[in-house]
Amino acid sequence: MTPPRLMLVCGEPSGDQLGAQLMAALKELDPEVEITGVGGEAMAAQGLSSLFSLSDTAVMGLREVVPKIPRILARVNEAVDFAIRTRPDAVVLIDSPDFTHRIARKLKRRAPQIATVNYVAPQVWASRAYRAKAMARYFDLLLALLPFEAQFFQSYGLRTVFVGHPVIERAARMQGGERLRQRLGISAESCLLCVLPGSRSNEIRLLLPVFRDAVALLQQRIPNLYCVLPTIPHVADRVRLGAADWPTPLTILDREDDKFAAFAAANAALAASGTVTTELALARTPLVVGYKLGWLTYKLARPFIHAPFATLVNILLQREAVPERIQERCTAQALADALLPLLEEGPARDRQIADLGDACHKLGEGSLAPSFRAAQSLLEFIGRPKT
Numbered sequence: 140m141t142p143p144r145l146m147l148v149c150g151e152p153s154g155d156q157l158g159a160q161l162m163a164a165l166k167e168l169d170p171e172v173e174i175t176g177v178g179g180e181a182m183a184a185q186g187l188s189s190l191f192s193l194s195d196t197a198v199m200g201l202r203e204v205v206p207k208i209p210r211i212l213a214r215v216n217e218a219v220d221f222a223i224r225t226r227p228d229a230v231v232l233i234d235s236p237d238f239t240h241r242i243a244r245k246l247k248r249r250a251p252q253i254a255t256v257n258y259v260a261p262q263v264w265a266s267r268a269y270r271a272k273a274m275a276r277y278f279d280l281l282l283a284l285l286p287f288e289a290q291f292f293q294s295y296g297l298r299t300v301f302v303g304h305p306v307i308e309r310a311a312r313m314q315g316g317e318r319l320r321q322r323l324g325i326s327a328e329s330c331l332l333c334v335l336p337g338s339r340s341n342e343i344r345l346l347l348p349v350f351r352d353a354v355a356l357l358q359q360r361i362p363n364l365y366c367v368l369p370t371i372p373h374v375a376d377r378v379r380l381g382a383a384d385w386p387t388p389l390t391i392l393d394r395e396d397d398k399f400a401a402f403a404a405a406n407a408a409l410a411a412s413g414t415v416t417t418e419l420a421l422a423r424t425p426l427v428v429g430y431k432l433g434w435l436t437y438k439l440a441r442p443f444i445h446a447p448f449a450t451l452v453n454i455l456l457q458r459e460a461v462p463e464r465i466q467e468r469c470t471a472q473a474l475a476d477a478l479l480p481l482l483e484e485g486p487a488r489d490r491q492i493a494d495l496g497d498a499c500h501k502l503g504e505g506s507l508a509p510s511f512r513a514a515q516s517l518l519e520f521i522g523r524p525k526t
Contacts, residue, residue, distance in 0.1 A: 142171035143523045146227040147178065147187070148218055148242060150196040150235030152338045152371055153414040155179035157259060157510075158233050160305045162187065164514035169523065175225060177218060180372070181395075190221055194373045196238045215241045223250045228521040229279075234259040240277070247277040256517060258282045264291050271295040280520050282513045285455075286501065300516045303509030304451075304502040306417045313422035315396065316403030323367070323390050325404075330361050330482055333401045333424065334368045336378070337411035343374050345431040346411055347381040352471035353409065353429075355386040357478060364482075366390075367405070369398035407481040407488075409474060412449045416461065417502070420452050420495040425481035425488050427462045429469045452498040460494035 145165070149158045159181035165172045166185070174186070179193045195210050219242055222230050230246060230253060232239035243255045257278045263270040264287075274281070275297040283289050284304040292299040325331055332354065336346040358364050366385065369392045370378045379391060392401060402408070402422035410416050412430040419426045428450050448454050450461045462477040464470070480487035503509055 142173050143169060143518060143521060144173045144225075144227045145175075145517070145521075146222055146225070146230045147174055147176040147182070147233060148230065148239055149178055149182070149193070149233040150238035151193060152179055152181075152373075154234035154259070155181045155193065156309075156414070157305050158182045158187075159185045160308055160510040161231070161233075161258065161513055161517075164508065164510040165517070167511070168514050168518060175221070175227065176231075177214075190217060196235065211238060212241075214238075215245060218242050219245045219249060222246055222253060226253065228523075229254040229256050229517065231256045231258050231517065232278075236261040240274070243277045254279045254521065256280045256282065256520065258513065259284055260288055260292065264288065271297065280516075282516060284502075284509070285451075300512075302512040302516060303506070304417065305509045305513070306414060307421060307499060307502050307504045308508050308510055309399070309418060310421045310499075310504065312396070312399040313403050313418075315400035316405075319367075319397065319400040319404045323365075325365050329363045329365045331405045332357070332364060332366050332478070332482065333405035333408040333410075333419075334366050335408060335410040335415050335419075336368075336381075337413065338371055338374060340374055340377055341433070342411050343377045343381060345433065346429060346469075347378065349431070349469060349471055349474070350409055350429065351382070351385060353474035353478070356471055356475035357482070358387050360475075360479060361482060367392055367401045369393075369401055407478060409478060412463075412465075416450050416452065417499075420499055421504070423492050423495050425491045425495075427464065427474055427477040427481065429464045429474050431466055431469050451502075452495060455498045455501045456494060460491060460498070 147158050149155050155178050158178050162174055162185040177190050178187045191214055195214050232243050246253055246255060255278050260281055260283055271292055272295045275295050281292050281297050281299040283299050283301045286301055289299045289301040334350055336343050336350050354366060364387045366387050366389045375393050392398060402419055402424050405424050408419050408424050408426040410426050410428055412428050416428055449463055449465055452461050453459050464473045
């Protein structure tokens with residue numbers, strides 16, 4: 140029997156991390172598996188030779204997306220052409236629905252016999268639920284990360300398997316905080332805030348200035364405040380430019396291990412909405428979430444958003460355990476006020492740490508690794524079960 144052949148495609152750094160974990164699990168189950176597709180640094184470390192760079196597709200917001208539409212559509216066509224030319228057993232589209240679902244739709248029109256798998260469903264249960272019915276027409280299988288998603292998508296006719304959230308597999312990496320403080324010369328008495336303004340250029344543009352102003356307000360109350368700002372290569376220059384006049388001592392970190400060490404070292408975090416909030420939950424690092432879209436993007440999207448929360452921890456617990464300051468509420472004063480009780484020992488900090496643990500348990504922490512379950516489900520789907 141020939142080795143299984145899979146094409147994995149992600150569109151931004153968070154999907155790259157999930158793809159890398161899936162690749163590692165697939166290779167553990169079947170060392171002969173052949174994997175092609177699109178990814179970033181994490182998937183490259185697992186042996187993927189990407190068709191193109193994620194810098195072409197990791198965009199969000201009308202102001203950033205519109206100028207890149209021709210390039211994005213060209214990359215969609217490139218991925219579809221490659222799949223048709225190489226005929227993998229399945230094409231696995233990871234997160235980034237505005238990009239990856241275009242590939243799935245076009246592939247189903249041109250080569251319906253090629254199986255398509257969605258790994259990380261868009262939160263259509265929170266807005267535009269009708270999209271679930273459309274997804275059933277161009278996806279053959281959904282690997283769901285959240286426990287309630289299986290029943291929801293199956294009710295629309297989409298075969299779905301709940302595998303758990305692979306982010307919980309990073310729990311063991313949330314270490315090295317004390318060593319990082321020593322290396323950076325940050326004393327144990329200093330109050331350390333981890334600042335995470337996002338991984339997209341548009342997020343940096345909209346969030347970094349307000350995060351900076353929030354830190355300036357905190358610094359008035361906490362004189363020994365020190366900040367670390369983990370970033371990634373494709374937005375690092377923009378981050379350094381935006382942080383040039385930072386109001387406290389600041390270190391910008393661009394290594395992934397340093398990012399996780401920063402989570403372990405920090406007293407609290409100020410973060411953009413996204414996968415990083417779940418990573419912080421794994422580290423049991425108290426956090427406040429701030430997020431803004433461009434005014435036109437938000438105006439167009441707002442009528443379709445029905446979920447009460449943006450942060451996965453809050454969605455799972457069905458209450459605002461993590462303070463969210465979204466859009467017009469994302470002001471420097473609001474962020475600083477929400478952060479202050481989390482930076483100090485007390486009941487607010489203790490309560491959130493306990494809530495973060497409860498949310499991680501709901502995601503599958505402590506059970507079989509989600510990436511392993513996803514890999515098993517994928518191999519079984521293409522008729523290559525491994526145990």
